[in-house]
Structure formats: C-alpha cells, structure tokens
Amino acid sequence: MENRKINSYGIVGSIYANYIIQSIALIVIMQFSQALSKQLNTDIVGLGYVASGIGIGKIFLMFVGGVLSDKFGRKLFIYLGMICYAIFFVGIIFCTNIHIAFCLAIAVGAGNSFLDTGSMPALTECFPGAASSASVLIKAFISIGTLVLPFIVTFFDTNKIWYGWAFLGFTAYLIINSLLLLPQQFPHKDTTIKGCEGSVNYFTGNPRFEFEGILLIVMGFTTTATFVIILQWLPTIAIKGVNMSDIDANQLISYYSTASIISVFVTAFVVKRFLKPIFCIIILPALSALVLIVFYFNISPVMCVIAAIGVGFTAAGGVLQLTLVVMQQLFPTRKGLAVGCMYTFSGLSFVVIPRIVPKLAMINVSYAILIDFFIAVSSVLLGSIVFYRFKKVIDLTKI
Known part of the structure; x- marks a missing residue:
C-alpha cells in the first residue's frame, strides 16, 4: 500500500x-x-x-x-x-x-x-x-x-x-x-519512528528489552505517580499544612490543570524543534523534584500555588507519553507491547498511591510531598540509566 x-x-x-x-x-x-x-x-x-x-x-x-x-x-x-x-x-x-x-x-x-x-x-x-x-x-x-x-x-x-x-x-x-x-487505510504496524532527515537506520547496537525496556516500563509508574500525588493530595496538604480554606485548596487543581494543558503545547513544540525525548524524560522529572523539595522545606500558601503550577507543568504535560516514545524508538517492532506494559504500570500508580500516601499524610502531610520527591528522583535516575544505554545503541545525531 x-x-x-x-x-x-x-x-x-x-x-x-x-x-x-x-x-x-x-x-x-x-x-x-x-x-x-x-x-x-x-x-x-x-x-x-x-x-x-x-x-x-x-x-x-x-x-x-x-x-x-x-x-x-x-x-x-x-x-x-x-x-x-x-x-x-x-x-x-x-x-x-x-x-x-x-x-x-x-x-x-x-x-x-x-x-x-x-x-x-x-x-x-x-x-x-x-x-x-x-x-x-x-x-x-x-x-x-x-x-x-x-x-x-x-x-x-x-x-x-x-x-x-x-x-x-x-x-x-x-x-x-x-x-x-472506517475507510482509512492505516500505516504498516512495523513503521519505524524516523530521525533526522527521515532516517530510520539509527541503530548502532542492539537494545535489550530485559534491561532498558524494563527500566522504561518502571518509569511508566514513577512518571505517573509524581503527578497523581499532587493531583489527589495537594488540596489536603494545603488545608492541613497551611490552613487554607476548602475553596482555595480546591482551586489549586485548576492551576494544576491549566499548567498541564499549557505544558502539552510547550512540550510538543520543544521536542519538535529543540530537545529529543530522551533528554526530556530526565530534565522534566528533575524539575519536578526541584519544585517538590523546595515545597517540602517551605509549605506555605504561595508555595502550594507554585507546586500546583510547577508539577502540573513538569510532570503532567506529557512525560509519560515521551517515555513511551523513547521506548518505541528503541523497540520499533514492539510498540504495542511497549504501550501495554508501560500503561499497565502507569495504571498501577492509581492503585498503589491511594494505599500509601493517606497513611503517610495522617502522620504528617509533608511526608506526602517527600515521597513524591523521591519518586521524581527515581524517574531521573532511571531516565539517566536509559540515556546511557540509549547512547550505546542509537546514533543521537540521526534521531
């Protein structure tokens, strides 16, 4: 065809x-x-x-x-x-x-x-x-x-x-x-993501699904959990941590959502023009971690707003999707498997986080922020290891 x-x-x-x-x-x-x-x-x-x-x-x-x-x-x-x-x-x-x-x-x-x-x-x-x-x-x-x-x-x-x-x-x-x-003819399911100047032959080695593939799948959990904690618990943190009113606390999620929508378009532009996805899956979680650690040491009404906007922009604007793109670049003939595995772990975050965070928040709401920080840092570490392997098997000048 x-x-x-x-x-x-x-x-x-x-x-x-x-x-x-x-x-x-x-x-x-x-x-x-x-x-x-x-x-x-x-x-x-x-x-x-x-x-x-x-x-x-x-x-x-x-x-x-x-x-x-x-x-x-x-x-x-x-x-x-x-x-x-x-x-x-x-x-x-x-x-x-x-x-x-x-x-x-x-x-x-x-x-x-x-x-x-x-x-x-x-x-x-x-x-x-x-x-x-x-x-x-x-x-x-x-x-x-x-x-x-x-x-x-x-x-x-x-x-x-x-x-x-x-x-x-x-x-x-x-x-x-x-x-x-119905009348649309789909491209072949083994179509490879193209690099610079339409190149599809950008491999210099053989990627290992059992190593970098597994790390990226785990990132499906960590990149999702980073924004899930803020999405579900920021109002509670604001109410219990700084005595913010219910109305103002719930308004934080509007700031979060607005930032995430803006981030989608900014991220789409950046990865198209300036930065490759492999860099973004390290930089964006690092920025999330920076916002969260500052928030942890300074829980205030202003920082609640900054955290809502910061995490909405850096964690909820498409990091999961970019991680998936990296996995599809590495394993172009197993794109469906990549989605299945990564999104399964992403879904697990919605099951695991509500079981862990409430117990920590009952002790001290700041612990919810701290666990979110460590999850964001783990994304940075996993992404960095993947980047090391990525350079070994893919010519970065061709993607």
Whole structure:
C-alpha cells in the first residue's frame, strides 16, 4: 500500500476525537452520581465500587491489548475500544443492578486499554517524523473531555433533562467517529519512528528489552505517580499544612490543570524543534523534584500555588507519553507491547498511591510531598540509566 493512500491526518483526527470521549468515560459515573445513585439504589460508596471496575478492566487488559495489537494491527483495537465504550454508555442507562454496573465499568477499563494500545502506536506510525509531538498532544484532548463534561452535567441538571440523553449523545459521537475512521487505510504496524532527515537506520547496537525496556516500563509508574500525588493530595496538604480554606485548596487543581494543558503545547513544540525525548524524560522529572523539595522545606500558601503550577507543568504535560516514545524508538517492532506494559504500570500508580500516601499524610502531610520527591528522583535516575544505554545503541545525531 503506497503512502499516498494513507490519510494520516484523518486517522489521527479520529484518534484525538476518541480521547475526548475516553476522558469523559473515565469520570462520567461520579459526575452523574445523583442520577446513577437513584437508578442503582445505592450511595456514593456503592458508586465508588462501580467506578473501581474501570481500574480492573484497564490494568488486566492493557498488556494483552498491547501484545495483540502488535500481532493484529492498530485499527482493530481502536474499534474494540470504541465498542466497549458504546456498550457502557448504552448499557448503564438501562441498568438497575450495581453488580452489572460494575461489569459495565470494567468495559470502560477494557475500552481504555484497547484504545491506548491501538492509538498510541498508530500515532507514531502515522507521523514517524513527529512522533513525540503527536503523542504529547493526546494530553490536550484528554483535558478537553474533563473540561467539557462538568458543563454538560450542569446543563442537564439545570434543565432537568434525563441524563441518558447525554449517554446516548456520547454513543452517537462514537458511531459518527467510527464511520469516519472506517475507510482509512492505516500505516504498516512495523513503521519505524524516523530521525533526522527521515532516517530510520539509527541503530548502532542492539537494545535489550530485559534491561532498558524494563527500566522504561518502571518509569511508566514513577512518571505517573509524581503527578497523581499532587493531583489527589495537594488540596489536603494545603488545608492541613497551611490552613487554607476548602475553596482555595480546591482551586489549586485548576492551576494544576491549566499548567498541564499549557505544558502539552510547550512540550510538543520543544521536542519538535529543540530537545529529543530522551533528554526530556530526565530534565522534566528533575524539575519536578526541584519544585517538590523546595515545597517540602517551605509549605506555605504561595508555595502550594507554585507546586500546583510547577508539577502540573513538569510532570503532567506529557512525560509519560515521551517515555513511551523513547521506548518505541528503541523497540520499533514492539510498540504495542511497549504501550501495554508501560500503561499497565502507569495504571498501577492509581492503585498503589491511594494505599500509601493517606497513611503517610495522617502522620504528617509533608511526608506526602517527600515521597513524591523521591519518586521524581527515581524517574531521573532511571531516565539517566536509559540515556546511557540509549547512547550505546542509537546514533543521537540521526534521531
């Protein structure tokens, strides 16, 4: 199939559109909590049980999706992801049993896994010469979904409209996007990320998946955990550490989110023009660590704001995606496996962090900042070791 028959912009447009709906699906249960609580005859704890199914579906199917995506291609798994979301959106509006709702939430997690393992490699294959920018921009579209959904919820609540129409609207969105994607011919799944001047032959040695591959997979956990701690615990740190009001403390997350969105575009520009991803996965965690250690020694209202903006910019603006790009550069024929492994460890951070940080925070809220600092430093150390190996097997002048 000749490259001229591949509409890369059409494919990537559909992928980005899917990430808007993906971010909506991840938080929609709690956003429509009142309506769903009545329908399922449960409370907020019961809805938490339902929502936990998302994490189960995501973690257990991410690796499988990655391996099979390398075997069967990207388009199939993007469609499987869309189908899983549609099953959830349609099924939940007719569901009255909390356990069935839990199973439908697992479908959301499965959809997340399949969409990621199909989409992330497809992005780099559609734009092998701009893989870093294409991957980082996903964060912007994820932010669009989380930004828009609260307005949708408010509109439906204010006008007393049945929430099911919103879910059916999301399903129609998926159907339209699937029809637009259907005629698209995808690039070959073994397409290699291109370096300088279109070079694909940039290897000077053989990378080892069992060494640098494993280190990068672990970075999937550390780079995610760095921003998860701030995202989930900064308001608590502000309230308990400096007696900030609830309203002001929650406002910190708005600063964090704004900084992360700005960072997406800045990072995409920087990796396109100035810095290679391998440098960014060391520099950005180092900057996060710097912000966190200053925050630890000076917990104040001003530093809470600075920490929100600093970590939002340095940790939540695409470090995970850039780490994935580095792994895909090293292992171009195992891109799906790279996504599956790295995003599984990324998902584990959402399971592990809530079990560790609260116990530390109950002793002293500053411990939450300290553990975040050490996690960021571990990202720097892991990234530095990967960089050492990267130089051994790849000619940096050709990427």
